[in-house]
Amino acid sequence: MVKKKVGIIGYPLDHSLSPIFQQAAFDDLNIDLSYEAWPLQLEEIPNFMQNLRIKPILGLNVTIPYKEIVIKYLDDIHVDALSIGAVNTIVNSAGTLVGYNTDIIGFSRSLDDFIDIDTISKTALILGAGGVARAALKTLILKGFGEIVIANRTEERAKKMAIEFSQNNVNINTIDIKDNYLANISKKSSLIVNCTSVGMYGSDQSFAYLEYSDISKDSFVYDMIYNPLYTPLMKLADLAGAKFSNGLSMLINQGVESFKLWTGQEPNFDIMLESAQNQMIKNQNQ
Structure with missing residues (x-):
């Protein structure tokens, strides 16, 4: 059975903390999902978004510079995202892509x-x-x-x-x-x-x-x-x-809302925050 995924698209993503704290939250609740980072160039976005519909990917986070660009590839958009013209979270529901903004x-x-x-x-x-x-x-x-x-x-x-x-x-x-x-x-x-x-x-x-x-x-x-x-x-x-x-607090808080949209469950904020802080310390010591 193919393991289901969620992930983040943007560019660059070298120092993104989302894979760290989201994976920590999945593991804490024993949710069998992997969170991956997909650093995409602009020309890669159309194919990626089209293929997203048929892949075992439950959803995405979207970061700089694609929060506005991805909107045209979606089937529906939540009122919060519509009101500011930017999407940072996508839910893939059986091939239907819905955009949200948890910022x-x-x-x-x-x-x-x-x-x-x-x-x-x-x-x-x-x-x-x-x-x-x-x-x-x-x-x-x-x-x-x-x-x-x-x-x-x-x-x-x-x-x-x-x-x-x-x-x-x-x-x-x-x-x-x-x-x-x-x-x-x-x-x-x-x-x-x-x-x-x-x-x-x-x-x-x-x-x-x-x-x-x-x-x-x-x-x-x-x-x-x-x-x-x-x-x-x-x-x-x-x-x-x-x-x-x-x-950092905003990053985790918006991540909590993304997590809930993908899974329907409430993640542990403290675990997400601690894992992000630990990764930051690790990065600074390298």
């Missing part, structure tokens, strides 16, 4: 673990305008943030995103991420969310867009990056006396 609930739960949303002024700065930024923006709107600024290298992309998510009860503005006025916006923001890849493992370990003096000690800084665990932006927040977090 919204993952980010929401992670934020709730760190800050009491009701006690802060609901002003936010989002750095970046990709798939993760879209999930972050949707989450903040749902949480009642009234003033949100999106900063991106290509401001036109940020403007398009702002128009898409425009609502009567929220004021969404945009700025070029290299604009000097970004510092002023940052100082006034109760929440700063980095959705760019700046500071990611293997890249320049500095944060080009902000100085520590641009961060208020009363702000909370959330860096979606989790590798390294202590990111360049977190260092700036630390110097500023602000509270901060990396994106």
Whole structure:
């Protein structure tokens, strides 16, 4: 009997933690599934998605840069994914492919673990305008943030995103991420969310867009990056006396929801988190 699989597609996937913590969760519940990483080039996506329908693959996680591209290969898309135009989880139900986005609930739960949303002024700065930024923006709107600024290298992309998510009860503005006025916006923001890849493992370990003096000690800084665990932006927040977090908690929380969609079972969050942390430590010691 062929063993059933789930996996992740994206590129690159060298440092993806999903195979580690998802496999740990399967093993913990004695679920006979293997989780694999499939680093695909763009031209490989069409054939892979077509073949997915007939292969013993229960589903996928989708990461950078394919969260938006895969949508056209799906048969149906859940309202959360539809609302932000990005899919990070696919369920293969007897050849029918359904797309979901668990980043919204993952980010929401992670934020709730760190800050009491009701006690802060609901002003936010989002750095970046990709798939993760879209999930972050949707989450903040749902949480009642009234003033949100999106900063991106290509401001036109940020403007398009702002128009898409425009609502009567929220004021969404945009700025070029290299604009000097970004510092002023940052100082006034109760929440700063980095959705760019700046500071990611293997890249320049500095944060080009902000100085520590641009961060208020009363702000909370959330860096979606989790590798390294202590990111360049977190260092700036630390110097500023602000509270901060990396994106590992969000990664695990969204992974929990993906797991439930594939299996119908509730995984052990702590086992997933511990296995991911252990792998991070192992990677850093190599």
